[in-house]
Amino acid sequence: MAARTTEPVRRRTGPPATPGRPWLHQLLRLLALLALCALALQLSFLLRVATMGFVDPASTAFQRSEAWGLLTRTGTLPWRQEWADWPRLSAHLARAVIASEDGSFASHPGVDWEALERAWDRNTRAEERAARSPSQGGPPRLVGGSTITQQLAKNLFLSGERTVLRKAQEFAITMMLEALLSKRRILEIYLNSVEWGSGVFGAQAAARHYFRTDAARLTPAQAARLAVMLPAPKRFEKLPGSPYLASRSATVLARMGMVELP
Numbered sequence: 001m002a003a004r005t006t007e008p009v010r011r012r013t014g015p016p017a018t019p020g021r022p023w024l025h026q027l028l029r030l031l032a033l034l035a036l037c038a039l040a041l042q043l044s045f046l047l048r049v050a051t052m053g054f055v056d057p058a059s060t061a062f063q064r065s066e067a068w069g070l071l072t073r074t075g076t077l078p079w080r081q082e083w084a085d086w087p088r089l090s091a092h093l094a095r096a097v098i099a100s101e102d103g104s105f106a107s108h109p110g111v112d113w114e115a116l117e118r119a120w121d122r123n124t125r126a127e128e129r130a131a132r133s134p135s136q137g138g139p140p141r142l143v144g145g146s147t148i149t150q151q152l153a154k155n156l157f158l159s160g161e162r163t164v165l166r167k168a169q170e171f172a173i174t175m176m177l178e179a180l181l182s183k184r185r186i187l188e189i190y191l192n193s194v195e196w197g198s199g200v201f202g203a204q205a206a207a208r209h210y211f212r213t214d215a216a217r218l219t220p221a222q223a224a225r226l227a228v229m230l231p232a233p234k235r236f237e238k239l240p241g242s243p244y245l246a247s248r249s250a251t252v253l254a255r256m257g258m259v260e261l262p
Contacts, residue, residue: 010236042172045157049176050187056083060193062155070199074222078198080205086188090218094187095259096227100252102148105187106260110149110178111171118145150174152190183262191215196229197237224253 063081071077098105104112146154153173158166177186196206203215203226211222218226227250229236236245 013099045173046180048157049173050180053181057156057189060155061157061159062195063193066195066199067119067157079201080199080209081201082204082208083202084204084215086184088214088216089188089191089234090207090216090223092220092223092256093203093215093218093226094190094261095256096223096252097187097191097230098148098259098261099255100224100227100248101151101230102209103255103259105148106183106262108147110147110174112145112147130140147174148190149186151178152186153177154191155193171221172260187262194230196226196233198234201231202235220253221249222258224249224256228251 011154013118014216020180042120067077067079070079097258102108102112152169152174153170154160157173183191192202192204195201196203197209200206200209205219206220206226207213207215207218228245238244
């Protein structure tokens with residue numbers, strides 16, 4: 001019988017095999033982690049909004065930012081704020097703020113797309129005029145189309161930076177507010193947290209600061225004046241005799257009777 005011969009096993013001397021595209025696996029893991037963080041952030045916002053259905057917010061992101069700014073600039077913290085439940089808020093003020101800031105507040109789903117489109121068109125025309133005549137005046141005065149709910153969403157949780165990501169988050173929180181809170185509750189929180197001057201927050205503090213009265217006792221004229229101050233409260237605080245403030249207040253006063261309260 002012939003002897004069986006065997007050949008030695010040849011070992012591969014090249015580099016060891018590696019899984020294909022390891023960078024892709026790392027990228028997918030990173031994207032999954034980012035998605036999980038984004039979901040957790042949205043859930044935290046959702047929980048905080050749901051809590052506001054029965055717990056008054058102690059402060060807002062905007063208020064905390066303003067407090068820090070006052071403290072660093074002046075070394076002091078002059079602060080006026082006192083929560084006033086809905087029965088202690090003047091119906092005149094609620095009507096005036098809706099008439100001035102968001103006429104369709106009671107009926108829109110949180111975002112007024114027509115108002116946003118009108119604001120976009122007006123701002124575009126203003127920027128075009130400024131570009132044609134750069135020597136006339138400063139930068140164009142831009143208008144916003146944000147609803148009361150959008151303004152509340154921004155003030156409660158977000159910074160004042162103007163980015164696409166921040167605006168997207170504002171829309172998401174706006175939808176949460178509209179889904180979980182009533183229109184009356186949204187307006188109640190807004191009137192108690194919005195800025196009405198340097199260190200002056202909420203309707204009760206504003207009524208005491210400007211008219212030495214309570215928020216429940218504001219007259220229609222006083223309410224209209226406070227509502228008109230909202231887009232630029234610090235400026236109008238220093239210019240109480242502004243012709244624009246008087247003219248715009250008269251316009252808002254005339255519209256208040258047509259406002260539907262939630």
